Amino acid sequence: MDFSLTQEQTMIYEYGQSLSKTFDRSYWMENAEKHRFPEEMYAQIAADGFIGLMVPEAYGGSGLGMMDMLLFQEGIANEGIPLLSLVVGACMSMSVIGEYGTEEQKQTYLPAACKGDLRFCFAITEPDAGTNSIRISTLGKPSADGRFKLSGRKTYITDAAESDYALVVARTTPHTEVERKTDGFTLFIVDTRAPGIEMHPIPVSIALPEVQYQIFFDDVDLGPENVVGEVGRGFDILFQSLNPERILGGAVCTGIGRYAMKKAVEYANERVVFNAPIGAYQALQHPLARAKTDIEMAALLARKAAWLFDNDLPCGGEANMAKLAASEAGIKAVDASLQCFGGNGFTKEYGIFDLYPLVRLTKTAPINNEMIHNYIAEHVMGLPRSY
């Protein structure tokens, strides 16, 4: 077993360090507080070839795998500059089109998306279905001429209005009419400016550069050219894209956790209130040491999941466990770091409390940790389904 990174992987992992020399945490935070997309940073990432990391070279990408995407996203999160739009766009949407799209779709969308000239969002969540994606009711109603009319609602869609296209998970057969509950799903590439689409921002109490939207589809006209993969068989593709999302959710948490701990160690080594730096107190050291251990364990699990994914081996168990471990470790790491800063931890100047909402978010989204526990209990351990 070899745990070392190749020279290229090391470069990918360390990319965040060079990016943050120009676009650092304060640049990210300034944009996050205004809910403004960091266009300049995104353009730089695109120019450096990282948006199309998982897109085949023939379509403008780098043709690399999940491990490389994980290293890239963990590396930028290590510097406190994560982008959710890279998870939903660069990974969940673009790599799906690269893998399952038609030749025409790949030529049309991918080279421009790799250059950063067009962006994708990913839309599955619905207000009435929530976690139970099987119950989504957004319907691409097929007509006799082979076209579809898309109607329904999606919610909490990251970066929707700022994106040019959405990869929309819809039903082409309602869940009440299918034989198997996973039948009848279809993935559509939808132009976000098409007639029949309305979007409303959802104000969320967390500083993020990406805005979340509710989207309404009212008889949006789609053709076979908008369908990714087979009509009615979209669930198989969806299933393939959920593991990467969990792996990258984990990467964001381990990275932010490391960033918080780096800041805490610097501070605790300098701050003296009695006779020694506060970092000498075991009461501060031990929670940090524990958090560091949990972060590195979660990161290892995420790498194993990414390796399995790249080798076409089942990775559902590892991807879910990595996301669970990373979200808990990230929260612990930020909390232990915050304690080191005393009152300063809650100020804008030190920016430590600001890290908390993002790591806490990952306990709920993209999938809540209760569902992750359910998956592990049922599919990894063989316990009965609980819901």
Ligand SMILES: Cc1cc2nc3c(=O)[nH]c(=O)nc-3n(C[C@H](O)[C@H](O)[C@H](O)COP(=O)(O)OP(=O)(O)OC[C@H]3O[C@@H](n4cnc5c(N)ncnc54)[C@H](O)[C@@H]3O)c2cc1C
């Ligand atoms: C900032 C943000 C960005 C997002 N971005 C996107 C995006 O880009 N695209 C997209 O499609 N979606 C996105 N989402 C939606 C996100 O994936 C959902 O919010 C999440 O999956 C939870 O669904 P829900 O909010 O409907 O919660 P609900 O389904 O209402 O669940 C509420 C709570 O009930 C519990 N629960 C539910 N089911 C079970 C069960 N079976 N067993 C035990 N407990 C259970 C969990 O604790 C859960 O947190 C985003 C959400 C947020 C907040």
